[in-house]
Amino acid sequence: MSLSFAILTALLAIGLLALFFGVVLGFAAVKFKVESDPLVEQIDQILPQTQCGQCGYPGCKPYAEAIANGDEINKCPPGGDITIKKLADLMGVEPKSLDAAHGQEDIKKIAYIREDECIGCTKCIQACPVDAILGAAKQMHTVIADECTGCDLCVDPCPVDCIDMLPVANSSSSWRWDIDAIPIKQIV
């Protein structure tokens, strides 16, 4: 009698607890629901935002979503090894070398339109993912150098091949120190 009573009370107690926590958790799930996946945001922060599509996805955000869903982290040539390393840190996986199928890491370039040859077809404007090309139909186009991500997407649509990808010129502000230091010796 007492044994079955004890079992009953224990079961009841556990059951009530389960019910209580279930209600609390259920409430919390509704109340504190996180709309988007924060992991995707974090990955998107790391990706270089060139929106070039070399990874096979239409932009950096879709690739971030794909990585969050288990895709490889080594498909971003503009980001290069630094991005892969950061992604590996974030995802808790081993860093890999860049997948050559998606392209090689290259020096930073931006698009440049040879304005004499531009026929004003607006095809590059439609191709630019970041609206960095200025122009109108039958008017000369030009690239806003500060906004260009160097994604290369405007080069192919150009019917007269007047877009070049030029390396970003070094300036003293972007220059990385690389000189021999001048150590001084004690002369007695």
Added chain:
Amino acid sequence: MQNSFEDIMEKLDNHELWDFPGGVFPAERKTLSNQTPIGKLAIPARLYVTVKQHIGVEGQIIVDVGQKVLKGQALTKSMNPFAVPIHAPTSGEIAAIHKHVSAHPSGFPELTIEISSDQEDRWTKLFPQIDYQNQPTMQVLTAICDAGISGMGGAGFPTHIKSSPKKDIDFLIINGIECEPYITSDDRLMREHAWQIRQGIDILCHLLKPKHVLIGIEHNKPEAIEALQVACRENTNYRVCIIPTKYPAGGEKQLIQVLTNREVPAQGLPVDVGVIMHNVGTCFAIADAIFSGKPLIERVVTVTGEAVENPGNMWALIGTPVSDLLAHCNYKQTGQNRPNIIMGGPMMGFSVTSDLVPVVKTTNCILAPTDNEIAGNNEQPCIRCSACADVCPASLLPQQLFWHSKAKELDKAQDYNLFDCIECGACAYVCPSEIPLVHYYRIAKSEIRVEQEDKQKSDKARERFEKREARLIAEQQARDEKHRLAAQARKQAMASNGNTAKDKIAAALARAKAKKQNASIVNEKPIDPTEVTLADKSVQEVKTDESNTSTKAASSNQRVQAAITRAKAKKAAAEVTITQTELKNKINTGQIIENKREIKHQGNDVKFASKQASEVKMKDQADVNHSLHTADVSPQPQKQVITDSKQLKITTAVAKAKAKHEAQKIANSQDVPNPVPAAKVNSPQTNISVEPAKTQEQQIDMKKRRIAAAVAKAKAKKSAQIEATSKKDKPS
């Protein structure tokens, strides 16, 4: 809690000072250059004035190549408060405005105004403000800004900004420490121009209203100390403080710590602890600007090192190439394996990449050391001796910074406060493994800066991308909505129209029924004798063989005529095609203007052709009328005549259509090479009739050629693509 003003003053009264952590005692070697008075350099033939010489932004150039300028004339101007102008260091002509090797460790070319001096050294009109004490503060600040004064100690911060703080100032500290080995430019300046330095301090006091002025001078410059003490004797508010010699006591944060024991917060400014610091050179320049109106166009530069025979200090115009200074001091390359010129001191300076590097406002020393003076680069592994940590004046952990910087672990390096490093070089100096530590920090710092810039750029790119996506989606939605509404409207219209159509059909049916009924009624009517006879007659006549033959004859006649007209039309068309081919040929030769005339001609031709066609038509009609007449004579065969005339009409219509087609073709052949310019070319012609016709023709010619080239290119690209795809397809 920072020290109160009273505590500090009490301690200073007792001739006591604080100390900063770390520090080193390198060989001073100042006697090399501080024994002789400041010399005067001959005006160089060419001066290279770098447009951007200070932290902040550069101004806009307001002179042109070939323009004559006077000494002290402003070369740039800007509305930006962070920009200070540059001035012509001597009178002469602007030889060029181009990129010239810069006084920067990278040596990257930067925008420079090159002046060829006329050796006359004529001043522009100057506007001194001797009664500055009665002028509004703003005007004095403007005068300082217009004189192009930026900090002459090292960083080159615009002085007028530093001199208009928003907070109360306890101490104005004048930095006369000059702690780096070899450099003596401030030392000589203080010895020879203490009076003017004091005048500069007066002006700063007027602007800043500090409670007290401290002039810090290292105790290895007794002559300078004495000179300034004499100069400041009358001002009880000014105090010359003798600072123990220790490198880097001249660092801004270190000197503040020594004098006030206040620590400037990381990423803060001295003004946050109630202190403003100016270099003695800056004070001298301020006095020059206010009392004589002279802008900052020259400064004292120490030329020293054992590779120069006559080391000393020089008044050098801003923009003087290093080669001139070295030549003046007899630079001999004997002690050097390869030329090595250092701009700045041995601890913080950098090797210049060319001897055409110009003197800028922050250049205090040109050092040409022999190989004996400078240690080679024998970097050994770090042995974790922690000597660097002992000497770091900023109390950092240089070892850790070194490890992380070398391993490119930039986040961790930042965690160890990499950006608080003042790059004084004390750690590298004491390192037994001769590791160029500062070098690694500088690389890491610049990499972090580049990374931050990239981050900013990528954030901007993301924002732009997302905005664009949103815009495209919105546009698509708007389009869909429009289409949906249009479809709805159509459907509605259809529905309403459909009803009317049904009604119409019903009405038509009703009409037809009514007609039928009428007809039947007519049939049922008592027969009108005349009508019957007529009808009978016609029926009979149609049936007769005679009438058949006559109609046959008539129709054959008509056919011949129709054939003639067809032939005529064909001929006209052929003519048109011939002229068209001619036209094409001419277009190929590129004589566009002529072609245009030709085209007009063609147009006329075409018109002519169509006219012909219409004539043919008219003729046909006449013929038909004629035939009708003839048919009338033989009263029966109207029906066949009508069919024949119909045929004729069709043929003429065909001819007309053909002619039209040809005309269009011609028009197209004219248009195809440039669908755009047909309109474009015409409009400028009407617009720019004032311009000489020749250039206009040339322009049009050029444009046409370019367009033709573009089209050819596009075609080539297309064919190449087709080829490529076909090649691709082949192997598969």
